[in-house]
Amino acid sequence: MAKKFPIGAHLAITLAWIVISLYMIFLYAPQELTMGEVQRIFYIHFSLAMTALFAYGFVFVGSIGYLWKRSKATDDFAFACAEVGFVFCCGVLVTGPLWAKPVWGIWWTWDARLTSTFILWLLYIAYLMLRAYVTNPGRTESLSAVVGTLGFITSIVDYMAIRWWRTQHPQPVIGGGPSSGLDPRMWATVFVTWGAFLCLFFYLVRVRIGIARVRREVSRLRQQWA
Amino acid sequence: MRAVWTIFVKDLRVEWRTRETAVSMVVFGILVIFLFNFSFNTGREETLRMLPGLLWIAFAFAGVLGFNRSFAAERENGCLEAVTLAPIDPGSIFVGKLLANLVFLGFAEAVMVFVAALWYNFSFVPALGAFAAITFLGTLGYAALGTIFGAVAANTRMREVMLPALQFPVAFWILVLASDACSDALRGADWKVVWGGIERVAGVSLVFTVASFLLFEYVLEE
Numbered sequence: 133m134a135k136k137f138p139i140g141a142h143l144a145i146t147l148a149w150i151v152i153s154l155y156m157i158f159l160y161a162p163q164e165l166t167m168g169e170v171q172r173i174f175y176i177h178f179s180l181a182m183t184a185l186f187a188y189g190f191v192f193v194g195s196i197g198y199l200w201k202r203s204k205a206t207d208d209f210a211f212a213c214a215e216v217g218f219v220f221c222c223g224v225l226v227t228g229p230l231w232a233k234p235v236w237g238i239w240w241t242w243d244a245r246l247t248s249t250f251i252l253w254l255l256y257i258a259y260l261m262l263r264a265y266v267t268n269p270g271r272t273e274s275l276s277a278v279v280g281t282l283g284f285i286t287s288i289v290d291y292m293a294i295r296w297w298r299t300q301h302p303q304p305v306i307g308g309g310p311s312s313g314l315d316p317r318m319w320a321t322v323f324v325t326w327g328a329f330l331c332l333f334f335y336l337v338r339v340r341i342g343i344a345r346v347r348r349e350v351s352r353l354r355q356q357w358a
Numbered sequence: 359m360r361a362v363w364t365i366f367v368k369d370l371r372v373e374w375r376t377r378e379t380a381v382s383m384v385v386f387g388i389l390v391i392f393l394f395n396f397s398f399n400t401g402r403e404e405t406l407r408m409l410p411g412l413l414w415i416a417f418a419f420a421g422v423l424g425f426n427r428s429f430a431a432e433r434e435n436g437c438l439e440a441v442t443l444a445p446i447d448p449g450s451i452f453v454g455k456l457l458a459n460l461v462f463l464g465f466a467e468a469v470m471v472f473v474a475a476l477w478y479n480f481s482f483v484p485a486l487g488a489f490a491a492i493t494f495l496g497t498l499g500y501a502a503l504g505t506i507f508g509a510v511a512a513n514t515r516m517r518e519v520m521l522p523a524l525q526f527p528v529a530f531w532i533l534v535l536a537s538d539a540c541s542d543a544l545r546g547a548d549w550k551v552v553w554g555g556i557e558r559v560a561g562v563s564l565v566f567t568v569a570s571f572l573l574f575e576y577v578l579e580e
Contacts, residue, residue, distance in 0.1 A: 199576055254527035261523050265514040274576045275510050279524060282506075285569050286528045289562055293531040296558050 139338055146335045149328040153321070161321040170234045175321050177227040179329040180220050181249065187217025187333065188252060188287055191259065195280030198273055204348070205341075207273040210280055211263060212340035216333055218256040224249055244294040251290055255283040361446035365454025372431070373462065379427045383466035387420035388473055395477065405478055410540035413467075413474060414533050417497070418526070420466050421459075425504030426521050428459055429512035438512070438578075448575035452505060456567075459501045459508075467493060480544075488543035488552050492559055496536030499563025503529050506570040509577045532566065535559050 157175045164171035194210025197203070228246065229239040240246065262279050266272045314322070373379055394412050395405075432438040441451060471493075475482055482489055507524040511517040526533075539555025 251527055251530055254523075258524045258527055261520060262510065262514065265516055265520055267513060267515055271513050274579065275513055278506070278510060278573045278576050281573060282503075282528055282566075282569060285565065286530075289531055289565060293535060293558070293562060296535070 139335070139342075142331075142335050142338065146328070146331045149324075149331050153325040153328040156321040156324050161318050162315055167235050170231065173227055173231045175325040176329075177224065177231055178322060179326040180223040180227060182326055183329045183333050184217050184221040184224055184249075184252065185287075186330075187213050187220060188255065188284060191217065191280045192284035195277035195284075198277045199281070204273075207277070208341045208344045209337070210277065211344065212337040214256060214259050214263075214280070215340055216336045218253075218260060219336075220329070220333065221249070221253045221256055225253060248287070248290045248294055252287060255286060259283060359450075361444075361450035362454045362457070365441075365451055366457045369428075369455065369458030370461065373458070379424045380462045380465050382427075383420040383424045383462060384469045386423050387416040387466055387470040390416040390419055391470060391474055391477070402478075406480060406544075407541075409474065409478060409480060410544060411537045413470065414496075414537035414540070416470050417463070417467055417493075418500070418529070418533055420470070421463050421497075421500055421504055422522050422525055424462050424466070425459060425501070425508035425525070426511065426517060428455060428505065429508045430517065433512045442578050448578045449571060451578065452571055452574040455509075456502055456505045459505055460497065463497055463501055463504075464494075467497065482544070485543045485546065485552075488556065489540055492536055492539045492543060492556055495556065495559045495563050496532050496539075499532045499559075499566045500529050502563075502567040502570040503532075506574055506577060509574070528566070531562050532559070535562055 153175070157172050161172065161175070163169060190213040191210045194206045194208075194213060197206035198210065228249070232241075233239050259276060259279050263272055263276050266275055391412065394415075398404075398408075400408065429438070432441065442448075471482060474480065503525060504521075507521055507528075510524060511521040514520045535555070535558050539552070539559050542555050543552045
């Protein structure tokens with residue numbers, strides 16, 4: 133992949149794409165009627181959230197791939213996706229309250245989507261903590277693959293359970309999320325911004341995988357010369 | 359099947375001789391209930407409304423305490439290597455361990471419920487069947503996750519922190535749905551509502567039990 137699509141070109145495309153999406157967010161997309169300018173954070177918030185959610189799916193793919201094929205590459209991929217996904221998930225939890233305060237009047241509520249995002253954040257922490265704390269280095273890959281798989285199952289259970297739970301405890305939720313009545317220009321902005329974030333995500337994942345490879349090479353050389 | 363039984367009986371025997379796990383779970387659970395009573399200082403009505411949630415928090419904390427012991431004890435004496443070397447299926451080790459954990463946690467839960475009934479003057483008898491069914495199903499899923507995560511955490515530094523960090527986010531829905539369903543049952547809600555709660559707890563618990571069973575072999579390998 134590195135030959136077909138050099139990482140420098142990837143970075144250049146990412147930067148250009150981010151500039152385009154910034155233009156679309158602030159100048160192209162029309163102003164929202166009730167929420168006003170503050171609604172523009174939605175494009176970033178939504179893109180971060182979707183990317184963070186997909187990232188745990190990639191962690192799952194990498195984890196299952198490792199348990200199946202036992203290749204370092206799949207483990208590197210899972211770990212890189214978890215680390216970058218965690219950063220994106222933190223972004224969701226920061227941009228969310230910033231938007232909620234002026235629009236809902238509160239920083240936080242235990243609404244379905246907020247709860248499941250918070251659980252996702254905890255799942256990222258569990259995965260990353262485990263990777264840092266395993267005592268026997270040779271066991272890190274399969275243990276974290278197990279946790280990555282169970283974490284992904286949790287996020288699916290989450291998706292279903294939150295509906296049962298919510299039907300039991302109906303609570304009013306105001307606005308938020310991409311409602312069906314979006315202006316076509318808003319839709320375009322949503323997708324362009326999300327694309328930019330996905331591109332950024334994969335750029336960071338590639339950089340992170342590169343670091344993992346270098347690290348492994350260094351420890352191999354160290355053992356060789358020790 | 360014999361391997362499951364052997365591991366299960368071995369864990370019970372160790373427990374009977376040391377009396378460490380179940381006793382510490384009971385003591386810890388009672389302490390949680392005791393502290394809760396004084397940190398909130400609620401009236402009778404509010405307490406009864408909070409009781410199912412309180413019980414499940416106590417179950418959850420006591421459980422984590424026990425699951426940590428379950429594999430840490432094996433590791434300390436190098437028993438885990440011997441168990442993994444034995445020509446038995448990793449699934450049997452999982453089921454044997456899970457059954458032992460279920461017995462310990464179930465015992466601790468029974469004592470906690472008894473104590474809570476005494477202290478809060480609350481009778482569990484009218485809804486005992488539904489309450490027991492929900493608690494059993496919820497405990498099954500919770501203990502299954504605790505068994506696999508206990509084995510994972512035994513491989514880490516700071517396992518006392520690692521186990522709750524793994525267990526609570528993943529077991530979140532078991533705890534929420536179980537305490538919700540218990541609340542409905544104890545409140546004397548309509549049978550259909552209670553049954554719906556039992557179904558949901560059973561579904562989520564089953565998903566996690568099966569997943570833990572299937573993934574367990576990857577935790578054991580050396």
